[in-house]
Amino acid sequence: QNGFRAIRRDVGKALDLRSNLTTIEQEMLMRALKRGYRVSEIASHEYERRWGTSKVVVWKLWWAYLWSFWRNIF
Numbered sequence: 001q002n003g004f005r006a007i008r009r010d011v012g013k014a015l016d017l018r019s020n021l022t023t024i025e026q027e028m029l030m031r032a033l034k035r036g037y038r039v040s041e042i043a044s045h046e047y048e049r050r051w052g053t054s055k056v057v058v059w060k061l062w063w064a065y066l067w068s069f070w071r072n073i074f
């Protein structure tokens with residue numbers, strides 16, 4: 001998984017995205033599907049990380065993902 005997303009400007013404005021955490025990807029996808037927009041997946045190749053480590057610690061953000069899901073499911 002990577003953080004690359006492409007979205008038309010008019011769709012982005014219509015989605016009224018509010019999240020500023022890593023949950024914005026989840027919010028974008030759920031709102032787009034809920035409003036009937038077409039969503040496509042395009043394969044990409046990601047090279048193995050050469051140095052450093054990810055700064056995202058999922059177990060610390062579980063509440064944010066859960067809240068984002070709950071807020072956008074209804």
